[in-house]
Amino acid sequence: MPKIPAWPPKSLPRLFVDAALGDGARIELDAAQANYLGNVLRMKEGGELLLFDGTSGEWLARIAEAGKKRMTLAVERRTRDAEAIPDVWLAFAPVKRSQTDWLVEKATELGAARLIPVTTQRTVVERVKLERLRAIAIEAAEQCGRTRLPQIDEPISLTRLLKQREAGRTLYFADEAGGEAVGAAFRRGPSMILTGPEGGFSDDERSAIRAAPDTIAISLGPRILRAETAGLAALAAYMALAGDWR
Numbered sequence: 255m256p257k258i259p260a261w262p263p264k265s266l267p268r269l270f271v272d273a274a275l276g277d278g279a280r281i282e283l284d285a286a287q288a289n290y291l292g293n294v295l296r297m298k299e300g301g302e303l304l305l306f307d308g309t310s311g312e313w314l315a316r317i318a319e320a321g322k323k324r325m326t327l328a329v330e331r332r333t334r335d336a337e338a339i340p341d342v343w344l345a346f347a348p349v350k351r352s353q354t355d356w357l358v359e360k361a362t363e364l365g366a367a368r369l370i371p372v373t374t375q376r377t378v379v380e381r382v383k384l385e386r387l388r389a390i391a392i393e394a395a396e397q398c399g400r401t402r403l404p405q406i407d408e409p410i411s412l413t414r415l416l417k418q419r420e421a422g423r424t425l426y427f428a429d430e431a432g433g434e435a436v437g438a439a440f441r442r443g444p445s446m447i448l449t450g451p452e453g454g455f456s457d458d459e460r461s462a463i464r465a466a467p468d469t470i471a472i473s474l475g476p477r478i479l480r481a482e483t484a485g486l487a488a489l490a491a492y493m494a495l496a497g498d499w500r
């Protein structure tokens with residue numbers, strides 16, 4: 255008899271469902287998800303998978319009914335509580351669509367709690383499709399094992415972002431003109447990392463950011479990073495120095 259595999263097996267498919275999960279719950283999958291399990295993963299009735307709803311953790315479920323375009327899942331039991339994620343937000347000036355998609359995917363994998371598109375004087379991309387970014391974050395969460403999704407905000411102007419920031423949330427301003435080394439700057443606690451557009455921040459924006467309370471300018475090294483690289487590098491450094499990699 256082969257050794258009974260660990261329970262549940264690590265490689266079970268993971269799906270985000272926009273429905274409240276609980277013992278014995280029955281979940282109707284949408285057509286795309288039913289197609290993915292049935293036709294892409296070729297799963298049959300009785301097949302097991304993991305579900306999460308963004309708040310209640312992760313659950314083991316079984317395919318109860320499988321039709322051509324629909325599927326019903328029976329939720330069996332919780333396999334993990336919702337994980338605690340570091341209270342770090344990434345406020346970023348949106349860049350070209352593929353690069354913004356890439357940044358949202360990677361920031362979700364890295365554990366950002368909130369993503370805030372920020373429009374600045376030199377932002378070239380005004381419109382971001384939130385539904386699209388949300389779908390990218392869901393897929394990244396399904397893949398990396400997250401049970402909580404990052405909150406993704408409507409774009410906001412830099413001025414409003416600075417005005418609306420709640421007291422006690424440290425703003426780490428990634429400034430290619432120079433700043434503190436991340437090793438000295440990053441501290442645990444409510445945090446927001448801000449990165450600029452390809453064209454950088456204007457001088458008056460830079461002065462307004464630096465004059466804002468509880469703001470620390472950080473350097474991401476001697477080289478000028480692309481906007482999306484800067485967002486990722488800052489987030490990774492934060493996770494290593496003050497987040498959940500420690």
Ligand code: SAM
Nearest residue numbers: 428429430449450453454473474478479481484
């Ligand atoms: N236009 C700017 C220039 O040519 O000097 C470069 C802007 S850079 C492509 C985009 C954003 O990434 C910057 O606004 C900043 O937030 C961040 N960034 C890039 N390199 C950085 C560095 N070495 N240190 C801190 N932030 C950096």
